[in-house]
Structure formats: structure tokens, C-alpha cells
Amino acid sequence: MLSCTACSHSISSYAVTFRFPPDQRYPSLYSGDYGLTAEVSQLAEFPLDLFLFFMPKKFWRQVAKESNRYFLHNLTACVDRMYEKQRIPGKKSREEFIVREAKKDEIEPHKIMHVLGLLMARMLNPQCRRFRDHWTSVRVGVVPRGTSNAYMPRHRFEHIMANLHFTNSADVRAASDRAWKVRSVIDTLQERFLRGYITPPFISFDEGIIPSRNRQNPTWHTSM
Template sequence: MWEAIAGASDGYFLEKLDERVTAQHAKQKARNEKHPDFQVQTSEQIKEFLQSTVGISGRGLCVFIASTITPKREKFEHHWCTTGGGVIPRGYFNLYMTCDRFAHISLNLHFSSNGDRCVASDRASKKQRSIINVSQETFQVNFIPPSIMAFDEPCYRRDRVIGASGPSGFDLVVTDRFYTSVALAMQLLTMKFYSIGTIMMNGRGLCEAILPPKKNSKSVSNKRSKMIEQDTYQVVKFLHVPVMEDVR
């Protein structure tokens, strides 16, 4: 499977070679206009340099995946830094794969060939079919089913998901507490997007009636008061935008 992915990735690299040569040549010409000392390479020189790139191998893909698993707070390129401290020793990744090599695989990674005749008829499924087949065969070889198995695959009616009247023409946007705001929700509504999220108490446009009371000009803790019954909540509807609600 890994060799097949490597072959498809190399094929994609050759497929896009002329397009990338043209783009790099145009970029060098633009840089030469700003910096006359910069020497522009010919299209033939750029193409010859790109063609000298070593092909992708199955082992290289395994190292590529191993590099992506290790987290990094800042830029991913900092894995190859030779200065600065951290949990991973400096220059550790460069022992197994250079930064340029990692970028080359990231740019050309393909799981199946675009030249397959089946792709023209059903591009979405055919390009993934070879990977799905290998995964299914590997699963069947290694998985030994027990004597008793339980299946939980519920199937909901279409009208329970989108309503009996059919799709409403709106999409849904889910935001976290930092980006959620009343102004953003109203703007998304004009673009036919519903939105849902947890808003911060200092969010602009938030109804003050559902905010916790203040004591000495300071907000009281937002924890549930003992005077409020369990399993209760407050709902506030906007007068001018009835479809918008605040829930606390």
C-alpha cells in the first residue's frame, strides 16, 4: 500500500511539473524587478532541478507520518531548528528527513493516480477505493470476531434530521467561545448561515437580563445559585431578530 501511495505521489509531481516550473519562473522574474542583483534561472534550468528530486518511497512516507504525529506549539518547520530548547533535541528530525523533503511529500501526497480511467466516471470514490480495499483486507486478516458481537448503527428518518418540509437552504456554523458574538451571528444570518456557540459574558450585544448580578461593580460567579432549581434554564429571544436566542 505504501509503495502504491508513493507511486501515485510521484505521478502527481510529474503531472504538475510544467505548471510549477512556470510559476517559479514568474516568481523569480518578479523578484528580479525588485532586486536587480538577483539572477533569474531559465525554465529549462528550473525544470532540470525539479526533475533531480529523489522519488518518494514507502519508507519516506512512514517517516513523514511519524514527523506529523509529534506535536509542536509553533510553526511545524521549527522541528528542524538548530537553536532553542524544547522537549525534542535540536536537529533531531533532520537526522531522518530534511525540511525540504518533508515539504516535497506534503505538496505531492496522493493516495491514487489521477490518470486512472475509473476516476473520470466517479472521482470521489474511485480515488479512495484502493486505500479502502487494502484497509478492509488488512482488517479481515487480523480481526478475529468473538462469539457474541453487538452492533449499534442507528438509522434515522430523513425528516427527523432536516424536517418534514425538506432542507431550509441554510448551513450551520459552530464557533467556540472566543469567536461567538451577536454581531457575527446576525451577519451569518444574512449569508444564510445558522450559528451556534458559547458566548463570553462580555460579548457585545448579549442580553444583560440573563447575566449574573453584580456586587460592588464586580460580576458575581457564574456558577449556579442555590436558589435556582436544577435542570432549569433561561431563554431570551431577540425582538428584532426572532430566530436568534440566548440560553443560560
């Protein structure tokens, strides 16, 4: 281990030998205003409006469309699993399961927003209880009874979570695009950030380092 004296000498030696590069001038460099646009600045005090600026309603309508598509595409496989998992084999037929599942209401954009709100509420108030305990009719530990019932029935919440999709998994681009499952999210955020923020002429990029304490990892750090 280096002593404090050795460290100080090393730092001072580096400071003496290091010289900043000469100032560079770049012709035609952007010289206009930059930072937040007026459109997004007006929404700074309205969290929901600001959220819908970056993730607009048309995006959530598309998410609802893809989620319903996924549900219908996998309906037969879902019914087969339900039929096989019956506590009493053969008590209900596959046709009965199909009729029951087909009666479920379509997933709507505002219902997805309700699901997102419940997930955020859980994130802000984390605890070790199961998520479904928020719908119980009696108090469970620190979770009061019926917390989420006022916003959405539990079976509806679970239905949306099980079928939530942002893109069409059957699209041919899914085979070549590794980020296809969230491609619509990425494209929407890129488009909206261009409307909400004007980049300055100079941008500094830094590299973050995550320390790894796993004994099986041969390296000390992993670059982000």
C-alpha cells in the first residue's frame, strides 16, 4: 500500500507533467439557445402532464392494441394450461374456459395507466408482503384492507400484467432487433426528448463503473 507521502508525490508529479490541450475552434458549431424547450417548461409543475408529454396518449393506445393482440394470439395456449391445472381433472371443458376468457373486457389505455399508478405506489411504499395483499378484505400486517380495490379489481390487474406488450412479438423484425420488445418505448422517448430538450454545442460523456463483489467474477469492475 502506498503511503500518503508517496501518493502526494505521485499526484504532484502528474500535475506538473499534464498540460491541457490547446483551445480548439470548430467552424459552424451550433450557437443558438439550448436547454429545456418552452413546451416542456410549461409542464414542470404538472407531473401527470409532464409524464404524458414524454409518453403520450397515442403511445398508450398502441400498447393497449398490442396487449389485446397478444392475449388473443395466446388464448388457446392459456386455456390449455388452465385445463391441465384444474384441481379436479375434467371438471370444466376447454370450451368453458374459452368462453370465460373470451368474455373478458379489452385492455384499455387508461386501465394500463391505472396499473402503472398502482406499481408506482407500491414502489414508493415498499414492503415484504405480496402485491395481491393490497386487495385483501382484511388487514394483512402493515397493509390495510382493500387499498387497491378502489382503483381496479385484482383479477383485472393480473390480466393486464400478464398480457402487457409494447410491440408485436410476431413481427419479422423481432428476430433481428434485440430490443424489439421495447422498441416502441425507445422510439417514443427519443422522439419526445428531441421536442423537450435542445442539446448544447458541447456534451460531456462519462463512464460509470459498478463494483462487482461476486467471487465468481474474475474482474473487479464492470463498465456500464
